[in-house]
Amino acid sequence: MTHPAFSTDLSRLINPRAIALVGASERPQSIGGRTLSNLLDHSQIDGELYLVNPTKSELRGHRCWPSIASLPQTPDVAVIAVPASGVIAVMEECAARRVPFAIILTSGFGEAGAEGQRAQARLKEIAEQAGMRIYGPNCPGLTNVNARLGMTFSPSFPHDLVKGPIGLATQGGGLGRNVMQAMERGIGIGLWASTGNEVDLQVADFIHYMATAPDIKVIVTLLEGIKDGPRFLAALQCAADNGKPVIALKVGKSEYGQRAAQSHTASLTGSAEVNSAVFRQYGVIEVDDIDELVDTAWLFARAMPGEREAIGVYCSSGGTTALTADAVGTAGLTLAEFAPETTELLRSKLPDYAAIHNPVDTTAAVLSDADLVESTLGAVAADPNTGCVVTPIALDYGETTIRMAQTIIAAQQRVRSPIVPIWMSDRLGEGYRMLVEAGFAPPRSVGKAIAAIRRWTEWGRWHRSAAGRPARRLPAAVPAAQNEVRNLSELQAKALLEKAGIPLLPVAVARTREEARRIADGMGYPVVAKIASPDILHKSDIGGVRVGIADGAQLALAWDDIMASARHHKPDAAIDGLLIEKMAPGGGVELMAGVTRDPVFGHVMTFGLGGVYVEILRDVTRRLLPLSPEDAASMVREMRCFPVLDGARGRPVADVPALERLLLGVSEFVTANAERIEEMDLNPIWVGARGEGALPLDAVIVERGAA
């Protein structure tokens, strides 16, 4: 089922039967001239290409048409390369002709001040009225490498020759072009969408397209800002449903980066923590740099991760073997324990001084014997406990290394587990070239190779675990921010939570000293008493809280003290009485959960250690709501201090199931009241020993003003 956000099938944009190039030009350096050359000289056009230029009758021997209206057929795509001042008129023509897709290459719109923004709004209006979809403006165009079609002005298109299973969706063109040049590693990018100002079609639309495109296996995206959070999530969900990994680099991880991205795109970059949490939830593989992105994507393009996660290391230098083993260990990955038959073969073939247990160090002495290397490497790669084999090549030793490359290529042909050669040397000799040509896309350092394998392995685990589960519920669209918000009182907040089935300690407002006594006697001592007043938010600050009240006499004293203190500090406050609450049992751990509304994605829960350590140790984890049961379980376990809940150092094991139920309950409550709830804070949450429950001791809810 297609998500409503993606009602348009983009196939005719990406593989059009007829294209009109509006603004085709003979000036080779102009946008129109470069696009013309890419289409005429470097594309393989299966359908029709119409050149539109009212001042010419022909260009390079091809007929020119004066307008879109004059064309003998309606093109699937109008590629618009006219100056900014002429774009709106062309778009109106396209709308009149019912052209389904326009690629607007021209700059000078949303990125160019108030006037440009007005023009951009007009483009959107024209398209919406005509049901036309816009790609751009201010973009390098669309590059369909697998179909050899360059609807782009990029002078690099003629070099984009390596067809392949990677799909690339970017906003800016510069970084996208950088990734395109990683084709040099021998694996290609089949389709590159670089969506520029995203007045209509966004990165999300192309992720969604690639999710079902048969020629795309791996999706790569570079993001500066996300225009429409829920649409983006729906695209991610579609990729996940189709078993395609999405590898994302999102700038704006630091204040510097956010500022730079905002000045570049004039769009919200969003919170890096929220982005990362959402990515994790939707199985997106987040990377921090382009080289990591390329190493990871190219590994996925070679092979998808299987159930076997353990790694074999096969190397001929002792120091390099140790370095690689270290990288495996610090990444939290596992070295395979070889099956007896593997070890037996290694023992029988390799010399005495070689290390035959994983990591295998053959020593350099054996490198001259290609048969020996192939049989032993082959045995490691075929080992039933090994999911992938890393073969670091520390240096380029000319002929010896060429032989090693040939041996790796031959060994790979007989096993399914990927063999990952790491070309560590700065000398890129013939052995390197051979590995590239054979499609191994060798990473260039041990750390980068292992980081890619870690991401590959983790995605595989995520993908397998997600397979049996019900589809993730997407959040609703995010309503625009409102200025009018109001704080509920603690009692109002707790009443809402109670109605939602969230367990709380008994609590009630007493209007008189006698009522307080009756309430407390009913719930049993000890109790806590807090001033109840809509005008007093920070109760402790005015002496408005007493804890550990042990009996009726102490309660009477507390009543008098609190009232006197409140009247003294806030003589004008309207006072409802005292909130009487049963006190939490001793022991237990203090945690906290908060919900905020992210402007891109919607409600996000932050959960973690409570008290003074929250801010200092930042031992918190985040998830977009609604939570799945797996989200709740993993949030609790992701905290660094989880061992405190799990019986570390002789502590009682905490009531983790109750805590998970509480988080899910809060998620359901917020989701059911998504329009209304702006923010929420349960701090502290008391968690007792197994069976004792998990209880919010305080609750703050900020509502959107309904006036």
Next chain:
Amino acid sequence: MTHPAFSTDLSRLINPRAIALVGASERPQSIGGRTLSNLLDHSQIDGELYLVNPTKSELRGHRCWPSIASLPQTPDVAVIAVPASGVIAVMEECAARRVPFAIILTSGFGEAGAEGQRAQARLKEIAEQAGMRIYGPNCPGLTNVNARLGMTFSPSFPHDLVKGPIGLATQGGGLGRNVMQAMERGIGIGLWASTGNEVDLQVADFIHYMATAPDIKVIVTLLEGIKDGPRFLAALQCAADNGKPVIALKVGKSEYGQRAAQSHTASLTGSAEVNSAVFRQYGVIEVDDIDELVDTAWLFARAMPGEREAIGVYCSSGGTTALTADAVGTAGLTLAEFAPETTELLRSKLPDYAAIHNPVDTTAAVLSDADLVESTLGAVAADPNTGCVVTPIALDYGETTIRMAQTIIAAQQRVRSPIVPIWMSDRLGEGYRMLVEAGFAPPRSVGKAIAAIRRWTEWGRWHRSAAGRPARRLPAAVPAAQNEVRNLSELQAKALLEKAGIPLLPVAVARTREEARRIADGMGYPVVAKIASPDILHKSDIGGVRVGIADGAQLALAWDDIMASARHHKPDAAIDGLLIEKMAPGGGVELMAGVTRDPVFGHVMTFGLGGVYVEILRDVTRRLLPLSPEDAASMVREMRCFPVLDGARGRPVADVPALERLLLGVSEFVTANAERIEEMDLNPIWVGARGEGALPLDAVIVERGAA
């Protein structure tokens, strides 16, 4: 002043006036044959080269001598390439002739089982008796690129042509050769020592040599194990004294890596945490992978860090600018705030839509104007607030990129701050080659470039801060481990600490109930009482501790309870009475400090958060003893939870000066009793508010048995 460990001047080993090659051979693939070719065909020998081979009268037209004894002069260096079985006889000849240095290339010694180890011990004996120094065995030899001298069998020596300011000291040959191939980046390695089994000369000796060698500016080392900790530290100190950075990669950071390194070198890898702490203390720049090592070392080879730490970013792609700003921010570095004249120039030259504040995004539109780029890049590089300028080049656009490279080269000639171009594309075109030839050694990704700049900046800060301080006191040699150790009682431990001037709460042993009362009355209540028995270590477990004793009556009860409990649980224990201790005031923070003896480096202090969180959050920091005052200050501030001591969230500011004094006091105490103390644990340490002090509440000392 030279450290006694380095009594031999290695100049004649590294630049010998006369060399004997023992085992010179005409077989081109043999060790002796390859070494012969490197010396005859690829070296530039200033002095004499004698070929020793008793079976030949000449080799390739050069006279052969039958033995070392027969040579007309005593060579400075004997390069020994005979088979393992013949090495000892050759060494005996060298000893008789008083040859000062032997390079033993041959394998089959310490790495080859019990027999090899015996032979290696014999080599050591021969050399020690004769005052001869050994390099090797089991090593590829010594490569002096700056003097064009290859006393090595490596077939790669003919390619080691780039002279330069980097010195490389390694143990294994494979990884070292990998670093040598990074000469491809256009900056050379002047000297490579690869010390193999280190029967005598170690990596430390070559770090020490390079520290004063005039042609070496930057020292790089790859370590698998450190044979002699104090000698290694002395070499590091010498490098620091001479203002030369040492960049180190040490394998064994994970259990896997330790296991692999141990099986490779048969030597202790030591604790990764201790190594890192020691490196930090001695200003060593630790890296995790070879690519990081090369990026960092090559940056130092280009320029030393100055006082200005802020970074300028100059780029022509918006996304790349944001990515770079992000990397600067997440690395904790600072973007420079440009001086007004810089901003003014950028404003006047760059188009309106460019970002003229740091990070500068010129947009791709200006790339065609080389003069504009040079003047604006030059202005950024000359900015008085900017210490280094990063120019990421996202893609290889042929001519445009060549022009950019030329402009960077031209701009660099007029400024001192290094301009660091990042070549991000996998396409290594002509622009890349030009930057390499001009000595820019461009890093290949934003993350790697910024990581190198971070290390460069931090080392500069360390170096400046170390400049004014007294020389660091080196630890004493580490005595061999002993099996006989014993625990002191808490009272004995505290008595030792008190004698050493460490502040403690009043404490005494009471032998009777009455004495307990007298002691407690004297110190004032509340007090703590603990069972005092040499046979009871875990006092709480048997009910042997009472805290918060408020008066004499409670104390009497505590006496009875504890004694009854002790007799019940440990009927045979000898009981001295009760330890009566004044109770720590309320409030305060609980920390801990421990001292252990590292087998490589000696006593190491671990300091951090106390209680249940120590193990779970691992918020600890380590230093080798003796501590300097700066060490103590930085240990306290390195804790993630330092804000808890520093007044976070309205807490009182803790008595940090007293805490630092305590750490220094413990360091002095352990250093003064280094032979005796095996281990020590102060947990918890109570730290009060400013002025209230820092007091160890419990003390465990494990002594070496003097019995």
